[in-house]
Amino acid sequence: MKLHPDLPVQLLEYDKRFEQYGNEFTYYDYNEPLELPSSMKQSFSIIVADPPYLSQECLEKVSETVSFLKKPGESYLLLLTGAVQHDRAAQLLGLRPCGFRPQHSSKLGNEFRLFTNYDPELRLGGWEQEES
DSSP: OOSOTTSOOOEEESOGGGGGGGGGEEEOOTTSTTOSOGGGTTOBSEEEEOOSOOOHHHHHHHHHHHHHHBOSSSOEEEEEEEGGGHHHHHHHHOOEEBSOOOOOSSOOSSOEEEEESSOOTTGGGOBOOOOO
16 A cells, blocks of 8 residues: 555455465455454454445345454444445344445446445445435
C-alpha cells in the first residue's frame, strides 16, 4: 500500500497466480472457509470481501471466514456483492448498504453494492437511508 507501506496486508485468493505476492498471499477456497493459518485468527481490524458468487451458500461461508479473521472489538468490514444479498449481508454480518454504487465496464445483469458495518459518513456516499 502506497499510503501506508508499514500496514500489513493479506490477500486471500483461490487463483494461485497471486502467489507472486509472496507472504502477502494466502490460498483461499470459500468451500473450506476455516482452512486458514491459525495465526490469522482474530488478526484483522479491516476486512474487505468480494465473494466470487451471489449465492446464499457462498456468502454464508465467506461470513464464517470473516468471523474467523476479524479482531474482537472494533473491526471495519466492507463487502462488495450483489444488491440481492442485502438482507443476507445484514443478517450474517450486520452490514448496511452504502450510497456508493460500483459501476462495471461490462453490462452485468446484477446490480452490485458496497455494504459496511460502520457508517462511512461522507465517504462512499454514507449509509443508504432506509425507506420507511
